[in-house]
Amino acid sequence: MAATTSRTLDLLSLLQSHRHWSARELTDRLGVSERTLRRDVERLRELGYGVESTRGVAGGYRLEAGTGLPPLLLTDDEGVAIAVGLRSQATSGLRGAEHTTLSALAKVEQVLPAALRRRIEALQSHAAPAGGFRPGRTAAAASAAVEADLLGLLALCCRDSERIRFHYTDASGADSARIVEPYRLVPIRSRWYLLAWDRDRDDWRTFRVDRIADVFQTRVRFEPMPLSEEEAVTRVESAVRRRDRVLRATVVMDLPVAEATAAFGGYGRDVSPVDGGRRAAWSIEGDSVEHLAVHLLWIPADVAYRVDGPPELADYLGALAARFAGLAAGEG
Template identity: 70%
Template sequence: MAATTSRTLELLSLLQSHRHWSARELVDRLGVSERTLRRDVERLRELGYGIESMRGSAGGYRLEAGTGLPPLLLTDDEGVAIAVGLRSQATAGLRGAEHTTLSALAKIEQVLPAPLRRRIDALASHATPGVGPGGGASGRDGTVGRPTPEIDTELLGALALACRDAERLRFGYTDASGQTSARVVEPYRLVPVARRWYLLAWDRQRDDWRTFRLDRMADLFPTRVRFEPKPLTDDEARERVERALRHRDRSVTARVIVEMPREELVEHLGRYGRDVVADGPSRSVWPLEADYIEILAMALMWVPRGTRYRVEGPPEVLEFLAEQAERFAAAAGRGPAVGGRD
């Protein structure tokens, strides 16, 4: 009986994926005979599911669109997604459907296992309201017209729990330039902006707030180490994330490859060298970001005198540096005059 029930539930799960299944596909997936398949279909019909049978070469089975809603089979991730969505609508006030929204939410949550309810509670309490189309940050990350990155719901749930429990995290992160780094952070809020999820966290290595895109995170490791949270409201968290995205959109970036061990360069740069990473025993990479190319160029004056380095960045940055090199040479009497005015 247990095997029969399990097989029937598996058949229902396949049919609920709302696509047409041929009889041969279902027989192969379930590992049964066509006769057994027909019996399982009849069991589901007795339970109230409308299942349409089609004959011929293209024959098979599919769920009918009926007037009633029989019980649904949901995976853990589907249950979490539905409950979080209902909570969001209930909080926002779904006009004309407040009662039914809360009723559906209660029915979903009362049958969810305790671990899933904890994930939902954490997401509801540590995910700020989203900023969608027409909102303050819509499109700032360049997602318009592009596929939305898939987010692992397990990752989303784990981050929400870490925010709720004030637990430090370690993970690998790949920035916009493709550079990877290991981060140790104190997580605070999950913020959806323009179809992407961001984690707002206090970066212990940078000693500052940082915003991380979830689809660029990897190898999440909960440390079991608790921290004392700083005061932060949902509005403040959303504003920090939006400000970070605005800054990234208007800023210019470059990577400075310096022929010097990381420890020596960090000591020379002081607090300005907190983002320096090692590129071998005698080479370092210093990522730079500034609102204007001129400010970025001025930072290069901090590279120790006599140390070889090169700059990697967008064409406009490299062209500006080449132009300034000619002007400096001319100003020092080492080259032809450039940039004069009539």
């Protein structure tokens, strides 16, 4: 009986994950005969699932809407998404449906494993709401482009005040290793952002979660700085607005990283090694092409380099070079 029940649940899971299955596909997946498959389909129908069957070459089975709500099979990530959504709706106040929202939430959380409940609680307590969401959109919906496991892990590290290391890819494609003290997850315009204190840069930094990879938990706890939820959201929103209007470029120099860092001082914190450290890549940003061009004055005169940036920067540098050449030739 246990094997029969397990097989029937496997069949239900397959039907829920795909629009249409042929009988051959299902028998191959389940390792059963067509006769056994038909019996399992009948068991699902007795439980209230509407399973439609069609004959012929293109025949098979598909799950259709029924007259009532039958039990659902959910993956761990699906269970977390539903519970987070229900919690968000319950706290924001769904007018006229407060009781049913709380009732549904209680039923879901009652059957969740302890590890999943811990992830949900961390997400709920350390995911600060922001004003950039469209009406009716829950925090869970913003994680569509982010692995649920990553989001849950970061939320736990925020809650537990645990220092972490990870690799981060910025907007220009440059990769860097970061060690941070995570504080809050903030959703803005369908993206998740992590607000953290960057220990190497000795300042607050905002990281897009979908650009974070290879998170390592150090097991080292830190003493959180006093930072309210409103302050966290304000910091992230300000950083995102600035990034939306900022211009970025990468300067690749024939200069070892150590020498570049020494030459640029505090401005060299965004220097990364290229070609095994023999050359350095410097990520620069500014509100205008003029601001970007000023960075180039820091590079020693005897160092060769190239600039990878927006077309308007190349146009500006070309015009600037022509102007300086004219001035050098004594042209007015």
